Amino acid sequence: MMSFFARVIACIALAHHDVSAFFPSSPSLPSLSTGRWSVSGHLQMSLKPAAIPLLDSGKALARSGELLIDTTTVLDLYGGGLSQAGASIRNSGDCIAQSAASMRFKTAAELVTDELREGATCLTEAASKHLKRAVEEAKTDEDADLAARIGNLIPIMSKAGVSLEASGAAILQKREVG
Secondary structure, eight states: OHHHHHHHHHHHHOOOOOOOOOOEEOOOOOOTTOOOEEEEEEEOOOOOHHHHHHHHHHHHHHHHHHHHHHHHHTTTTTTTTHHHHHHHHHHHHHHHHHHHHHHHHTTTTHHHHHHHHHHHHHHHHHIIIIIIHHHHHHTTTOOOHHHHHHHHHHHHHHHHHHHHHHHHHHHTTOOOOO
């Protein structure tokens, strides 16, 4: 799990990762008729081992959004698409950190995945709406370099949102992520 969430911090993008270690199949009681053990299809899950790296990732993502907002102040781009993208990224980080806090206290998986998926929605919105607007604003200001840099973030943020949504869905459905 750690490498999965570390990618959020490193490049604000999620890569699929095998979290089957957190979903071990559990043996059922021996069959009375055969005396053999059978493996049930029911998956037990403990998300608690992922709590600390996920919390760190959520905090880092939230801080990244705050830094993006601060950058708009330096560039005199108040209230534009880049600032709104920073706010969405910060909100995503907050959602991810909240899901980690829920994992630490063994809260229901539905709550955890709901927070993860809300974080995914924030990232997707940042990419599809706010960053695209920021590119147009940079072009209007005739800042081709800034427009190109922001444009390069759009596919990364989109993939991060899609991957986080898929991960939340997989955890909720007790499937392997990836």
